[in-house]
Amino acid sequence: MTLLSVEGLTVELPGSARPVLDAVDLSVAAGEVVGLVGESGSGKSVTARSALGLLPAKARVTGRVLVEGKDLVGADAAHLREVRTGVASMVFQDPRAGINPVRRIGDFLTEPLRLTKGWSKRQAEARALELLAAVGLPDPPRHLRQYPHQLSGGMLQRVMIAGALAGEPRLLLCDEPTTALDVSTQAEILALLGGLQRERGLGLLLITHDIELAAASCDRVYVMYAGRIVEEASAGELFGSPRHPYTRGLLGSTPPLTGPLERLRPVPGAPMSLAESAPGCAFAARCDFAEPGRCDQSPPRLLPVPGAADRSAACVRVAELPPVVATEVRS
Amino acid sequence: MTALLEVTDLRKTYGGTTAVDGVSFTLPPGGALGLVGESGSGKTTTARMLVGLERPDSGSITVLGQPLGAQVRGRAARLARAKAIQIVFQDPYLSLDARLTIGATLDGVLRLHGQGDRVARAARIRELLGQVGLGDREAAALPRHLSGGQRQRAAIARALAVEPAVLVLDEAVSALDVSVQAQVLNVLTDIRREAGIGLVFVSHDLAVVRYVCDEALVLLRGRPVEHRPMEELLDNPDHDYTRLLLDSVPHPGWDPESIARRRRAA
Numbered sequence: 001m002t003l004l005s006v007e008g009l010t011v012e013l014p015g016s017a018r019p020v021l022d023a024v025d026l027s028v029a030a031g032e033v034v035g036l037v038g039e040s041g042s043g044k045s046v047t048a049r050s051a052l053g054l055l056p057a058k059a060r061v062t063g064r065v066l067v068e069g070k071d072l073v074g075a076d077a078a079h080l081r082e083v084r085t086g087v088a089s090m091v092f093q094d095p096r097a098g099i100n101p102v103r104r105i106g107d108f109l110t111e112p113l114r115l116t117k118g119w120s121k122r123q124a125e126a127r128a129l130e131l132l133a134a135v136g137l138p139d140p141p142r143h144l145r146q147y148p149h150q151l152s153g154g155m156l157q158r159v160m161i162a163g164a165l166a167g168e169p170r171l172l173l174c175d176e177p178t179t180a181l182d183v184s185t186q187a188e189i190l191a192l193l194g195g196l197q198r199e200r201g202l203g204l205l206l207i208t209h210d211i212e213l214a215a216a217s218c219d220r221v222y223v224m225y226a227g228r229i230v231e232e233a234s235a236g237e238l239f240g241s242p243r244h245p246y247t248r249g250l251l252g253s254t255p256p257l258t259g260p261l262e263r264l265r266p267v268p269g270a271p272m273s274l275a276e277s278a279p280g281c282a283f284a285a286r287c288d289f290a291e292p293g294r295c296d297q298s299p300p301r302l303l304p305v306p307g308a309a310d311r312s313a314a315c316v317r318v319a320e321l322p323p324v325v326a327t328e329v330r331s
Numbered sequence: 332m333t334a335l336l337e338v339t340d341l342r343k344t345y346g347g348t349t350a351v352d353g354v355s356f357t358l359p360p361g362g363a364l365g366l367v368g369e370s371g372s373g374k375t376t377t378a379r380m381l382v383g384l385e386r387p388d389s390g391s392i393t394v395l396g397q398p399l400g401a402q403v404r405g406r407a408a409r410l411a412r413a414k415a416i417q418i419v420f421q422d423p424y425l426s427l428d429a430r431l432t433i434g435a436t437l438d439g440v441l442r443l444h445g446q447g448d449r450v451a452r453a454a455r456i457r458e459l460l461g462q463v464g465l466g467d468r469e470a471a472a473l474p475r476h477l478s479g480g481q482r483q484r485a486a487i488a489r490a491l492a493v494e495p496a497v498l499v500l501d502e503a504v505s506a507l508d509v510s511v512q513a514q515v516l517n518v519l520t521d522i523r524r525e526a527g528i529g530l531v532f533v534s535h536d537l538a539v540v541r542y543v544c545d546e547a548l549v550l551l552r553g554r555p556v557e558h559r560p561m562e563e564l565l566d567n568p569d570h571d572y573t574r575l576l577l578d579s580v581p582h583p584g585w586d587p588e589s590i591a592r593r594r595r596a597a
Contacts, residue, residue, distance in 0.1 A: 039508035182369035183579040191587035216585035253513035255542035266513030270478050
């Protein structure tokens with residue numbers, strides 16, 4: 001069942017040269033882990049937030065964001081509240097910024113339950129204890145009474161995940177959930193998210209700038225650039241044989257931990273800011289394969305890649321590009 | 332050939348907590364050492380001691396045979412310290428003067444270090460910015476008008492303007508987008524080779540450390556657990572902690588579950 005279906009979502013902000021999101025199509029089904037990869041300003045966070053109906057104020061929005069079949073664009077407050085409290089929830093990057101530092105962990109977890117579900121204090125506390133145990137924290141009764149500064153970043157991210165699970169959501173949106181954490185803590189948090197996702201059959205959208213993390217933990221991955229989806233593929237295919245030049249560039253910019261060490265071939269220039277725009281492909285200015293007259297005319301559409309089932313790329317030259325030598329895979 | 336940097340038995344405590352204990356290493360000209368570990372491992376404290384922002388409780392730091400004194404008094408001593416070691420911090424948003432253009436920042440550094448001729452300074456600024464892939468447009472810009480990657484490259488150019496013997500980078504590429512990070516990593520490998528500048532590279536990202544460094548020192552709770560050539564360390568880690576760090580890096584067939592179990596057992 002499709003939990004989240006974003007259809008042709010375009011978000012324009014006054015004063016920016018290009019749309020923040022430009023005709024984004026994306027879906028997440030129940031039980032599926034979907035990655036959304038891109039650099040700063042690519043629109044990945046805006047896309048994720050749209051699934052909670054959190055679109056920037058003053059934005060001009062067209063397209064649809066269907067959560068369990070109902071559109072959130074222009075939805076009324078009651079419907080948004082229903083989605084945010086019971087269907088979808090978000091884990092943010094920095095738990096220290098997402099949890100009130102002067103309130104106890106117990107307040108952070110019980111308050112929403114008491115306010116939205118009208119539960120008693122005892123009921124809500126019992127549920128909070130369950131949630132803290134579910135995210136693998138060692139001493140739930142003690143954590144309820146603790147303040148955020150008394151917990152490490154990794155523990156606090158677990159609290160954030162517990163908070164996100166409070167409303168028994170079916171869709172979990174994780175926006176760079178491990179970027180602020182150490183690598184081994186990152187592995188723990190992903191083990192936790194993976195376990196919860198499987199146990200509960202959640203749909204999970206993982207937003208990250210780390211293409212290797214997405215490849216290692218997702219079923220399917222979307223790559224975004226300058227507000228557009230430029231490639232969609234299964235995680236294995238994306239990593240083994242990237243098709244869009246931007247995806248190739250991302251992989252060519254990532255130093256490998258194993259295998260031969262060659263000089264990195266970075267994508268020249270910097271990601272496109274909101275103050276810039278291009279008539280054609282937004283990546284053309286940085287692309288090794290760009291061809292004047294073809295790539296700078298109109299934005300390429302995301303189309304199925306010829307000869308490759310279940311994958312799409314937004315590049316007019318995708319069928320002509322030389323194949324990429326598969327990156328050495330670490331067993 | 333004398334070592335660029337010799338660090339012997341550094342130790343630093345805060346109250347009852349030992350932040351760094353028993354850190355020693357030697358850096359040859361053009362050498363690059365990675366300081367690897369998780370938060371709280373003492374890698375940033377070590378970096379800060381190298382540039383004199385923290386005073387070690389004991390141990391010594393020698394640059395080109397000259398001990399770095401605990402006290403730096405007077406203009407000559409300050410300039411000598413600056414020439415010995417420079418640092419680039421993680422956050423390019425805070426490490427440049429917001430009121431000066433990038434060009435003016437570099438100009439000030441060159442003037443301070445004795446370049447009196449304005450034309451020569453202008454040429455050198457262009458050269459320094461060119462090294463990190465920036466041009467005249469960026470030279471004329473205030474830091475807030477540049478992207479994070481451009482600012483970080485400007486911060487590196489500022490450090491290089493001093494022509495230090497050793498450059499310390501404290502998570503200096505962690506906050507950059509990967510495509511920009513790759514540009515900066517190539518700059519670092521080039522300045523090592525071309526100018527013989529020694530690098531002390533603090534990072535939690537082992538793949539990045541592998542790309543930049545010849546050897547790595549793995550720190551756990553302030554103590555070195557392993558100090559070996561990078562390829563050896565990756566192929567055949569001695570210490571369980573090093574192995575845990577390596578396996579934690581996402582890769583095809585990654586099993587975060589097993590890492591979580593090992594961490595619980597440790």
